Amino acid sequence: MSARLHLIKLAVGPNSLNSLREWQTQLVCEKAVKGQEGELIHITRNTPKRAEELLDGGSIYWVIKGFIAGRNRLLELRPMMHNGMPHCGIVYDPELIRLAPRPRRPFQGWRYLLVADTPPDLASNASDLTESMLRELTEQ
Secondary structure (H helix, E strand, O other): OOOOEEEEEEOOOOOOHHHHHHHHHHHHHHHHHOOOOOOEEEEEOOOOOOHHHHOOOOEEEEEEOOEEEEEEEEEEEEEEEEOOEEEEEEEEOOOOEEEEEEEOOOOOOEEEEEHHHOOOEOOHHHHHOOHHHHHHHHHO
16 A cells, blocks of 8 residues: 655746746647647656655645745656656646745755645635745744
């Protein structure tokens, strides 16, 4: 029996959850225009060894500007070739879920994230709060 596990990754480029959402939406749209399946894939050199746990309801958590801010549900770990070398495609759901921000120091690559260390999802009625307001509330 497996236990749920997550991945955590720095979102390089986006400066807010909204900009990450816009970037993900743009990627899906660009693929659709090209006639490709509109899926989101993060390509990484290393294949997670704990795939069964990750695919048992796990998510990829995004760190933006020093805070865990959002997550996408993991769908598949797909073996693939990139630049002639074996890689892993981490396929994730396009729905980006907003989280109660939690501080996180920078790191390289991806890391495993235990369920006990994940911030809670925010209720849909919290969408009126800006990210800076949420971070300020978190820091107090």
